[in-house]
Amino acid sequence: MHAIKARSDRSDRDAMMSRTSAAHGAFVLPRFLRKPFRIATRLFGGGVKIPRHAGTLGMIGFLSATGLYGMAVGNHTHTVIKATASTFGFAIEKVTVAGNVETSEIDILEKLGLDGETSLIGFNADEARQAIETLPWVSSVEIRKVYPGSVVVSLQERKAFxxxxxxxxxxxxxxxxxxxxxxxxxxxxxxxxxxxxxxxxxxxxxxxxxxxxxxxxxxxxxxxxxxxxxxxxxxxxxxxxxxxxxxxxxxxxxxxxxxxxxxxxxxxxxxxxxxxxxxxxxxxxxxxxxSREKMLKAREKAAKAAGRRV
The missing domain is CATH 3.40.50.11690 (Cell division protein FtsQ/DivIB)
Structure with a gap:
């Protein structure tokens, strides 16, 4: 009841002020601008207390937003994530390969595309699997990420028939x-x-x-x-x-x-x-x-000789 009454009194007061200002020919702000105008007046008049580090925090927030925007526009997100994760101890330091007989580990590591700063967080296991499957002997691949810094590659190879x-x-x-x-x-x-x-x-x-x-x-x-x-x-x-x-x-x-x-x-x-x-x-x-011709000739001679004897 009190809240309804307060809003009602405020509306009556605003309406009365509007009529008074209109009667005296003064400029009246639209309703939706009155509250922001009152806050701005209190702010510049010293009526609102600003927190001690508000400016510093605001500047940090502005710079962070600008950096994130530039990172996204420039397509540097993966690089930033890789460097950050490596700094916090998630760099890939060990790769274990199992099931390879015909496929060399050097070829597998090349397809993984690792460098000294590649992080386990930013490492795309699905893309690495597809790259390894292009090797001629490879039939199927399974790649597992083992935190904080290991990758396990398991191969199934084709058999030469x-x-x-x-x-x-x-x-x-x-x-x-x-x-x-x-x-x-x-x-x-x-x-x-x-x-x-x-x-x-x-x-x-x-x-x-x-x-x-x-x-x-x-x-x-x-x-x-x-x-x-x-x-x-x-x-x-x-x-x-x-x-x-x-x-x-x-x-x-x-x-x-x-x-x-x-x-x-x-x-x-x-x-x-x-x-x-x-x-x-x-x-x-x-x-x-x-040999066949010799045999036939010999057989023919034998047949003739046998005929003469008969």
């Missing part, structure tokens, strides 16, 4: 046929060699099919993809076996039987064509052709 020959280039590929790095040195020469267009992506399934015939698989030197339709097997003695586009297992079983019963790979042959269901075509080496 075969050597893919495309033209004159030799490239290590994983089991999905995706290239990893060019082949260098002799470390991976024991891996299967797949040759030709489409061989890298389809090689795993075909190699597993041939592995079901261990006597043949042990002698295979290369798996050649022909026109991305079918396969040839190149054996370590130089013999090429031409396989059909369909029913590969049947053809491999026949080759295995020929090897077991007739030692086909011990003969002077260049190739064994298994593409037709009803026959096997054999191409002889030049030496084999010469």
């Amino acid at each position: 075969a050597v893919w020959q495309s033209g004159a280039d030799l490239v290590l590929v994983d089991d999905a046929g995706k290239p990893i790095v060019p082949l260098s040195g002799s470390r991976y020469t024991s891996l299967p060699l797949v040759v030709g267009e489409g061989a890298s992506s389809r090689g795993k399934a075909f190699i597993e099919t041939v592995a079901a015939f261990p006597d043949l698989a042990a002698k295979v030197r290369a798996y050649a993809r022909v026109s991305d339709r079918r396969w040839d097997l190149l054996f370590d003695n130089g013999v090429r076996v031409l396989l059909p586009e369909q029913d590969v297992k049947r053809a491999l079983a026949e080759v295995e039987t020929l090897q077991r019963t007739k030692d086909i790979f011990g003969r002077d042959i260049l190739s064994l064509d298994m593409r037709l269901d009803d026959r096997v075509t054999v191409q002889l080496t030049p030496a084999g052709m010469e």
